Amino acid sequence: MNTHKTLTQYIVEQQRTNPQSTGDLSGLMNDIASACKKISHLVNRSGIIGIGGVADSENVQGEVQKELDIITNDVMVDHLNWTGHLAAMASEEIEEIIQIPDNQPKGKYLIAFDPLDGSSNIDINLSVGTIFSILRCPEGVTSPTVEDFKQKGTEQVCAGFCVYGPTTMMILTTGNGVDGFTLDQDVGEFILTHPKMTIPEDTAEFAINMSNQRFWEPPVQRYIDECIKGVDGGREKNFNMRWVASMVAEVYRVLTRGGVFLYPLDTKPTTQGGKLRLMYEASPMAFIVEQAGGVCSTGRERVLDITPEGVHQRVPVILGSKNEVERIISYHQE
Numbered sequence: 001m002n003t004h005k006t007l008t009q010y011i012v013e014q015q016r017t018n019p020q021s022t023g024d025l026s027g028l029m030n031d032i033a034s035a036c037k038k039i040s041h042l043v044n045r046s047g048i049i050g051i052g053g054v055a056d057s058e059n060v061q062g063e064v065q066k067e068l069d070i071i072t073n074d075v076m077v078d079h080l081n082w083t084g085h086l087a088a089m090a091s092e093e094i095e096e097i098i099q100i101p102d103n104q105p106k107g108k109y110l111i112a113f114d115p116l117d118g119s120s121n122i123d124i125n126l127s128v129g130t131i132f133s134i135l136r137c138p139e140g141v142t143s144p145t146v147e148d149f150k151q152k153g154t155e156q157v158c159a160g161f162c163v164y165g166p167t168t169m170m171i172l173t174t175g176n177g178v179d180g181f182t183l184d185q186d187v188g189e190f191i192l193t194h195p196k197m198t199i200p201e202d203t204a205e206f207a208i209n210m211s212n213q214r215f216w217e218p219p220v221q222r223y224i225d226e227c228i229k230g231v232d233g234g235r236e237k238n239f240n241m242r243w244v245a246s247m248v249a250e251v252y253r254v255l256t257r258g259g260v261f262l263y264p265l266d267t268k269p270t271t272q273g274g275k276l277r278l279m280y281e282a283s284p285m286a287f288i289v290e291q292a293g294g295v296c297s298t299g300r301e302r303v304l305d306i307t308p309e310g311v312h313q314r315v316p317v318i319l320g321s322k323n324e325v326e327r328i329i330s331y332h333q334e
């Protein structure tokens with residue numbers, strides 16, 4: 001009988017490949033999976049139990065919060081702060097570092113997460129997701145501060161995201177490639193359905209919010225103009241376009257069939273150097289994309305090489321199929 005491997009079995013087998021492993025990362029990955037199952041359930045039932053609306057508050061980004069932004073943040077914190085695997089947490093929804101309660105054991109990892117990315121899609125029933133990044137807490141640090149989170153993306157030990165769409169999927173990397181799991185709602189298990197996901201090096205599909213075109217820098221203006229003109233504008237093919245306004249959905253599509261996703265630097269005052277946040281959006285997605293054979297850049301530098309200036313720092317993001325992203329980088333270098 002063709003029985004798929006469960007996430008639980010996958011995590012145990014990954015742990016066995018690392019003799020020094022203490023099981024802390026395995027435990028943390030399982031706890032994150034439990035939180036994501038709970039979030040999937042709440043997202044799916046939000047209209048029925050009346051939590052799909054707008055909260056009367058703003059997050060640190062000055063964005064109006066959805067009720068589910070706050071609820072899912074609490075789900076992540078409540079599922080993780082007692083486990084003994086974490087020294088502290090950082091969330092898109094909370095300005096300060098989230099400390100582990102004094103009555104709970106602390107562990108050796110730090111986590112940064114966006115509990116519900118793309119939540120503006122909730123009321124129009126489009127895919128949303130949870131993005132997370134796991135770092136080591138510096139040796140000897142028992143009360144982490146923002147400074148302890150300011151680690152390059154190359155320091156991540158694990159990155160992943162869940163996309164709550166027609167199916168709930170978890171995409172994971174620990175540095176040995178990218179694996180995709182589908183939640184079997186009947187038994188509550190994530191099942192390995194997409195092993196070793198890889199991004200095709202070429203693509204004819206780009207994703208960008210065209211309404212910002214007048215704010216882009218010339219290299220991005222040039223690239224998108226060439227994509228729109230296709231063979232009439234000097235490219236060797238015609239292009240298709242997508243824009244879901246949900247990074248998890250866009251990145252999952254890129255992992256599945258290739259593509260290039262851009263949220264570039266623009267001169268809009270509101271984007272402060274970029275729309276997407278480095279530590280819990282760009283950096284984990286960059287780790288995943290690179291592990292799948294893709295490229296993730298600001299246009300001027302590799303996202304994983306950036307040392308964060310703050311937990312909520314924003315950066316431009318250009319990611320996806322290697323040959324297209326490298327073309328865009330070359331335009332920035334001209």
Ligand code: P6P
Nearest residue numbers: 117118119209245246247248275
């Ligand atoms: P815009 C969602 O708010 C998000 O952070 C990403 O998931 C998404 O790619 C982007 O912002 C959408 O931005 O300007 O199109 O609403």
